[in-house]
Amino acid sequence: MSGKAQTIEQVREFTDDSYKYGFVTDVEVDTAPKGLNEDIIRFISAKKDEPEWLLDSRLKAYRHWLTMPEPEWQKPKFPAIDYQDSYYYSAPKSVGDGPQSLEDVDPELLKTYEKLGIPLFEQERLAGVAVDAVFDSVSVATTFKHKLEEVGVIFCPISEAVKRCPELIRKYMGSVVPYTDNKHACLNSAVFTDGSFVYIPKGVKCPMELSTYFRINAENTGQFERTLIIAEEGSYVSYLEGCTAPMRDENQLHAAIVELIALDDAEIKYSTVQNWYPGDAEGNGGIYNFVTKRGACRGRNSKISWTQVETGSAITWKYPSCILQGDNSVGEFYSIAITNHHQQADTGTKMIHLGKNTTSRIISKGISAGKSDQTYRGLVRMGPKAEGARNYSQCDSLLVGDKCGAHTVPYIESKNKSSVVEHEATTSKINEDQLFYLRQRGINEEAAVALVVNGFCREVLQQLPMEFAVEAQKLVGISLEGSVG
Amino acid sequence: MLEIKNLHATVGGNEILKGINLTINKGEVHAIMGPNGSGKSTLSYLIAGKDGYEVTKGEILYNGVDLTEMKPEVRAAEGVFLAFQYPIEIPGVPNTTFLKEALNSVRRHRGEEELDAMQFVKLIKAKAEELGIAKDMLKRAVNVGFSGGEKKRNEILQMAVLDPKLAVLDETDSGLDIDALKVVSEGVNQLRSKDRAILVITHYQRLLDHIVPDFVHVLAHGKIQRSGGKELALELEEKGYAEYGVAAE
Ligand SMILES: Nc1ncnc2c1ncn2[C@@H]1O[C@H](COP(=O)(O)OP(=O)(O)OP(=O)(O)O)[C@@H](O)[C@H]1O
Ligand SMILES: [Mg+2]
Numbered sequence: 001m002s003g004k005a006q007t008i009e010q011v012r013e014f015t016d017d018s019y020k021y022g023f024v025t026d027v028e029v030d031t032a033p034k035g036l037n038e039d040i041i042r043f044i045s046a047k048k049d050e051p052e053w054l055l056d057s058r059l060k061a062y063r064h065w066l067t068m069p070e071p072e073w074q075k076p077k078f079p080a081i082d083y084q085d086s087y088y089y090s091a092p093k094s095v096g097d098g099p100q101s102l103e104d105v106d107p108e109l110l111k112t113y114e115k116l117g118i119p120l121f122e123q124e125r126l127a128g129v130a131v132d133a134v135f136d137s138v139s140v141a142t143t144f145k146h147k148l149e150e151v152g153v154i155f156c157p158i159s160e161a162v163k164r165c166p167e168l169i170r171k172y173m174g175s176v177v178p179y180t181d182n183k184h185a186c187l188n189s190a191v192f193t194d195g196s197f198v199y200i201p202k203g204v205k206c207p208m209e210l211s212t213y214f215r216i217n218a219e220n221t222g223q224f225e226r227t228l229i230i231a232e233e234g235s236y237v238s239y240l241e242g243c244t245a246p247m248r249d250e251n252q253l254h255a256a257i258v259e260l261i262a263l264d265d266a267e268i269k270y271s272t273v274q275n276w277y278p279g280d281a282e283g284n285g286g287i288y289n290f291v292t293k294r295g296a297c298r299g300r301n302s303k304i305s306w307t308q309v310e311t312g313s314a315i316t317w318k319y320p321s322c323i324l325q326g327d328n329s330v331g332e333f334y335s336i337a338i339t340n341h342h343q344q345a346d347t348g349t350k351m352i353h354l355g356k357n358t359t360s361r362i363i364s365k366g367i368s369a370g371k372s373d374q375t376y377r378g379l380v381r382m383g384p385k386a387e388g389a390r391n392y393s394q395c396d397s398l399l400v401g402d403k404c405g406a407h408t409v410p411y412i413e414s415k416n417k418s419s420v421v422e423h424e425a426t427t428s429k430i431n432e433d434q435l436f437y438l439r440q441r442g443i444n445e446e447a448a449v450a451l452v453v454n455g456f457c458r459e460v461l462q463q464l465p466m467e468f469a470v471e472a473q474k475l476v477g478i479s480l481e482g483s484v485g
Numbered sequence: 486m487l488e489i490k491n492l493h494a495t496v497g498g499n500e501i502l503k504g505i506n507l508t509i510n511k512g513e514v515h516a517i518m519g520p521n522g523s524g525k526s527t528l529s530y531l532i533a534g535k536d537g538y539e540v541t542k543g544e545i546l547y548n549g550v551d552l553t554e555m556k557p558e559v560r561a562a563e564g565v566f567l568a569f570q571y572p573i574e575i576p577g578v579p580n581t582t583f584l585k586e587a588l589n590s591v592r593r594h595r596g597e598e599e600l601d602a603m604q605f606v607k608l609i610k611a612k613a614e615e616l617g618i619a620k621d622m623l624k625r626a627v628n629v630g631f632s633g634g635e636k637k638r639n640e641i642l643q644m645a646v647l648d649p650k651l652a653v654l655d656e657t658d659s660g661l662d663i664d665a666l667k668v669v670s671e672g673v674n675q676l677r678s679k680d681r682a683i684l685v686i687t688h689y690q691r692l693l694d695h696i697v698p699d700f701v702h703v704l705a706h707g708k709i710q711r712s713g714g715k716e717l718a719l720e721l722e723e724k725g726y727a728e729y730g731v732a733a734e
Contacts, residue, residue, distance in 0.1 A: 432536060437573035440533050441587035441643060442561035442594065451586060455577025455626065 195225035264299030283342030286314025297329035339372030369483035450477035503707035562594030564650030670695030
């Protein structure tokens with residue numbers, strides 16, 4: 001290698017180091033033609049061999065989407081999205097007619113997941129975590145399926161669920177997030193490709209963690225996945241999603257919908273570690289992460305708990321919410337959002353109290369570094385029948401450096417005198433005395449920042465399942481690289 | 486080991502140190518005494534490299550190398566340790582996590598292998614026991630909710646784990662009960678060896694009964710006013726700082 005080429009290589013290695021998931025997998029793909037129109041939607045529906053009613057509902061959503069203006073209330077501003085300049089379906093050819101057993105999965109894809117730190121074979125054998133791996137528009141493998149089926153738990157790609165349990169899909173899909181909800185959710189309802197489906201039958205405590213790993217690989221392709229989790233009476237499930245994407249100069253759109261339904265005495269714990277490609281240090285490229293996540297506590301004493309660690313994406317725009325319908329139901333939102341360089345995040349939650357004695361708890365930790373900007377936006381609504389309902393919110397923002405921003409926007413609406421809403425918020429700069437103390441003990445500045453930030457987030461990190469808490473802690477450090485000095 | 490030559494330094498635009506000369510050789514223990522606000526902590530921060538403390542004239546050499554060019558973490562890895570007068574609280578970070586990260590950073594710098602979790606736990610348990618530090622203090626967040634004395638003991642624990650070459654103890658005795666004073670002094674005495682040096686800053690000659698210094702210096706008005714042996718501490722205890730132009734209150 002010539003001296004110059006070597007230098008370039010080294011520089012690349014050095015700069016790429018901060019986002020180690022930025023590689024591209026070379027696989028033959030099946031793609032829909034570029035652009036968005038009714039034919040594309042028919043193409044997707046046909047690829048998935050969908051029933052008529054689903055195609056109709058996609059088309060209905062698409063026609064409605066055309067009439068919806070782009071939302072403008074959010075803090076992050078970005079150039080208008082050219083919806084015609086994107087692909088809406090991309091699948092590795094080898095996947096063929098949907099997911100197979102692990103032995104049949106293209107080795108190239110298995111290698112990809114291994115590189116991402118999710119060795120599917122190993123997960124199946126050792127980790128005791130069931131994984132659904134979604135690659136661009138399709139699910140390539142789901143592990144532990146059979147073991148789960150023994151206890152009646154269904155964990156499969158949503159496209160498969162459409163065929164296997166159409167009555168559940170018809171009953172619940174769109175029942176929490178209707179296609180009319182917002183522009184991005186509407187688009188998803190028209191073009192969603194794959195995602196995970198989980199059904200926990202009455203009285204069953206799901207014997208293992210379930211997780212979905214989303215990977216965007218193809219260029220110029222949007223990812224529109226859809227997740228639906230139904231927890232029947234007295235059941236319990238803990239579910240985790242992780243996401244990464246290659247580094248590309250263009251922005252890629254990711255507009256997902258997640259719907260959770262908890263019936264009487266059921267509990268769903270939903271954790272996210274979001275590490276989509278955030279763009280480079282100058283703010284080029286990165287994923288637009290526009291996601292609608294909502295859970296309905298339909299039953300009495302039901303509980304839905306969202307935990308999110310958001311470190312990736314150029315723009316993150318999401319508000320995992322809880323509709324607390326059942327009496328005594330509980331909603332929780334634990335969030336860590338870290339933005340660095342030019343990343344922007346507008347995130348928070350909505351807690352809609354409808355039933356009696358419903359309670360909700362919001363703990364949000366926002367860390368802004370570099371030239372990034374963050375907004376916490378949280379809505380707490382106490383409905384007229386929500387007697388004795390209570391909410392506690394705490395939003396803490398930490399600023400690393402002086403070129404970043406943090407904003408807290410609480411919305412509180414109370415139509416019930418007996419309900420109590422408590423809101424606390426703090427904003428502080430990272431404490432120089434703390435950094436000096438750590439550095440005096442030999443810890444370098446970047447590691448010191450990571451340690452202080454991890455401490456700041458501890459309350460939320462503790463909510464994550466053990467296996468993922470360690471990963472998340474490392475991620476905190478990685479995403480703050482280059483934020484000091 | 487440490488040579489401070491004609492050191493002038495400012496903090497927030499005020500000149501606090503006005504020409505300090507101090508040489509500490511390997512194997513020696515020095516004590517600095519001096520009235521409140523005379524610049525003792527300032528000197529310790531300059532040795533450790535705190536931001537905002539600026540050298541305007543003179544130099545600080547550590548084993549012949551200019552310390553002021555080094556980042557604080559490099560100084561630490563090279564063996565400079567400061568026990569803080571006011572240890573800092575770090576919420577959410579367990580004491581052990583912090584200590585492990587610190588020790589392994591220092592070991593990496595020294596080209597030594599990092600300790601794994603098991604090895605580290607063994608080391609820390611032994612050290613904590615020697616210093617009479619309760620196990621739950623190891624699990625708790627760094628200094629958060631620690632009593633004044635517990636914080637000081639925690640500083641000595643860190644020192645024992647990091648095994649420095651030059652230890653600066655800024656009023657580590659303040660706030661310690663009689664038993665703790667003994668334990669902490671023993672910890673410091675254990676560190677005493679022919680290739681290490683120790684600088685203790687204190688207001689009380691009592692500490693120097695336990696950690697017997699080779700030299701005692703009086704710092705006032707930003708300068709070392711007088712140096713002597715252990716007996717100087719006794720004299721100060723009796724007469725105060727009046728003769729150095731500091732009015733007794
Ligand atoms: N950031 C600052 N801005 C201005 N003055 C400062 C600043 N920090 C310290 N000083 C001043 O520097 C002087 C020396 O302070 P220093 O803490 O070094 O004293 P000390 O000798 O350690 O006192 P003590 O015995 O009370 O611990 C004091 O007058 C103090 O007010
Ligand atoms: Mg002092």
